[in-house]
Amino acid sequence: MFTAAAAGLLVALAMALVRAVRGPSVFDRVLAANTIGTLSLMLLSVIGFLTGRPEFLDLAIIYGLLNVIGTIAVLKFFRFGDLGEPGSEGTGR
């Protein structure tokens, strides 16, 4: 039954990848990357149960932390133009 859940998650990952490739604006791509991050987090946990190795859960925690940091960093870059000062809007446009 973990195999069925992993197969469904792989189908969902493929469809999120389609949106990431086709996305008209950069925000669609960031949204698809965020969804792919969540889905791969769940896929890592399911694979950990599927193979009987609970170490995969630690990898999933690390992946979730990196995912949110990456999303916020990319969004701050596209909103403010740089990563350094939040007040300097419009410098890098």
Place this chain on the structure above:
Amino acid sequence: MSGLVDILSWACLVAGAVFSVIGTVGLIRMPDFYTRVHAASVTDTVGAGLLLVGMMLQAGFTLVTVKLIIIGLLILFTSPTATHALCKAALMRGLKPLLADGEAPSKR
């Protein structure tokens, strides 16, 4: 008793996978960026939550369940934050929402 827990956890796992697929189908088929955000939130809340509950029922009272709860809290705190920042950044950069007819259409 163990068979009942197994059936419950399998139902949760399959339902979580189905909701994840539903969320990404919405991510492909929705016409606008803001509606796509709405569709993607299904994956982050119901899909991930049901999958985590199913795995918790399989694990029982162990350290694995604690790690699964930590992953669930991580998703519940960071996913709305990322979505809020995403929508705010899109609005600040001038991405118009798709409105009803008679209004200005969005750039798809």
